[in-house]
Amino acid sequence: MLKFASIMIQSEKPTIMDIARLSGLSKGTVDRVLHNRGEVSRKSYDKVMSVIKELGYEPNVIASALARGVSRRIALLIPEQTPGSFWELAGGGIAKASESVAPLGVSTVVFNYDQRDAESFRDACSRLLDAAPSGVVVAPIFGADTQMFTAELREHSIPYAFFDTKQDDEGYLAYFGLPEYKSGYLCADQLTLDRSASEVLLVRIKRDPLRQSDPTVIRRAGFMDYMSEHCPDCIVRTLFIDPGDPERTDQELDAFFAAFPGTTHVAMFNSRIHLIVPWLERHPAQTRRVVGFDNLKANMEALARGTVSVLIAQHPEEQVAMAIQALTDMIVMGRQPARRDNYMHMDILTRYNVEFY
């Protein structure tokens, strides 16, 4: 008797059979209750539920996954993972997360689209829907199209999560991304840390007007607010460059610094700081501090060489991994995420800590 008692203390988790026995029903019925797929009388339902609650039963996810077979699919909808791009980083996170949810019987499948082509986005959407996934992770670039897409997901009651950019949308399960405003604020603080800034250059990308949602807009607002609060006498100028034309970029930088040679501090709000690195390295004396975003390989190398002073990293690989995790929790255990909007940490990378990322 005592032996049994001590065994009980070893936290023998109640199984589906235990609650079947205690409620005087079979495990088939209990299973129907657990997944509430009907064919259960009100009375039995209540009985089972009360026993479940009493014993604090929670299903064994691994047995569940085994029985179900590797079947649940999470589909990802993100821009093409061009080598060296922001989205390639996200790809790494997808791979890692896939591994960790695989034992739970969840697989992932990626649908890419061209971020300059709304048509390709719509195409990817429809291919994704054909695959009938159990959950979806979206990095939404095209606002209106995304709205239509998520509406369809809601209709099929497929849960979905956003990362990187959020949509005004009532149905999403979770969002993982940077606190955009604060990231601009932080950027300005890091840029002006040496207290010697008087003329600042913001380099921006000529955007395709089709692109409807752009996280850098709010980022810029945070930046400007910091500047007017902490460096009211600073002059902030903007230069637009074309990401597809390196030579033109160089010329434009030449022209800019010829016109404003007092500019010593440079910032960019997207992941493309590496585009201006060649110019900066040909004019090492021109700038005192350079701040950019995101831990792309090219960016980190420039950081290690000292060309870039600081990178603010949002680690899209973590964001997408957490989105996948949240969807898995939902799909496998029906567990709602703790928070819906998850503003993730911003890491400050300098040449002295970059090698460990």
Added chain:
Amino acid sequence: MLKFASIMIQSEKPTIMDIARLSGLSKGTVDRVLHNRGEVSRKSYDKVMSVIKELGYEPNVIASALARGVSRRIALLIPEQTPGSFWELAGGGIAKASESVAPLGVSTVVFNYDQRDAESFRDACSRLLDAAPSGVVVAPIFGADTQMFTAELREHSIPYAFFDTKQDDEGYLAYFGLPEYKSGYLCADQLTLDRSASEVLLVRIKRDPLRQSDPTVIRRAGFMDYMSEHCPDCIVRTLFIDPGDPERTDQELDAFFAAFPGTTHVAMFNSRIHLIVPWLERHPAQTRRVVGFDNLKANMEALARGTVSVLIAQHPEEQVAMAIQALTDMIVMGRQPARRDNYMHMDILTRYNVEFY
């Protein structure tokens, strides 16, 4: 036919039954080969191995965990998790990691010891060995005693991993911790970012001489090297305080700053920067930059208030989680970690990004 073909594409993983069939043996024999527990003829062994290799078979961890039952235990050996301490942070990581490895049939159990009392360490060691864990994670404070302990683990062929501090030891599976030297270097860089440092104070803790391994020693070396390379004219002074006596600490700080009123930059190499925060906040004009380590709650609050300029966070919760993960990979799938020594990222926390940690 075509339908089946498309299903086959869905990467039907080979099972133990497949390789049994193809090698003309039974799954029992295959199982014995997989866990090489003998009772298999040389011929059968080779045959099974070749089929395994050919099919690229890898065992289904979740089925394996289910069949085995929740049994494998990983024991943690760390100092007491006093509220507000560095080790409490680690506790959070343990809880999170426990959850994620639980589905794989691995549980965790923590053994605490008093970091000022070697006897309690030895006691915890023997209690841990009695529990006969399948793997061990150690934060080694007492060098010699740890050596004896790990020797015993090796004798029982129990794999073990270090975190926070490493031991000179040939048998450990993996180590997770900060790059100590670089962290000191980074600390100096962050402290002197405003280019106005001329007199610097290092606050240190009066250590119990029993404590034999202290990660802050190397950290200090990195700090001093940076200073002599980048701020050769800076004067660096040291003050020792007693962690148990706040009033005395205040008095000593009073005395120090009375003697050296030109001191504007302060750093500490351990997680106890919060000990001097009260004094700093009573003398807000005294210091220009203050740098400390570790994301303790009290430290982060001081950071948010602006008393502390920068915290370098090593996130022990991640370190211990990765150590648990590495051991789980070893125990469950026999997979060796990719790297033995894992120097983890150092995060720079400022008042503008701290709220998202």
Added chain:
DNA sequence: ATTTTTTCCGTTACCGTGCACGGAATTCAA
């Protein structure tokens, strides 16, 4: 009261491994 339909529930065959048990095949001793 009998048939038909619905509602509800138990049974059963898996999912992929681990492992104990027992028996066949082989080797050794007599």
Added chain:
DNA sequence: TTGAATTCCGTGCACGGTAACGGAAAAAAT
């Protein structure tokens, strides 16, 4: 050549759930 001791291997149940199937009981229709 026969019996005993070893090797070696196959069988079958267990792990905790899932879900299809079929049948009993209850409700509805005739």
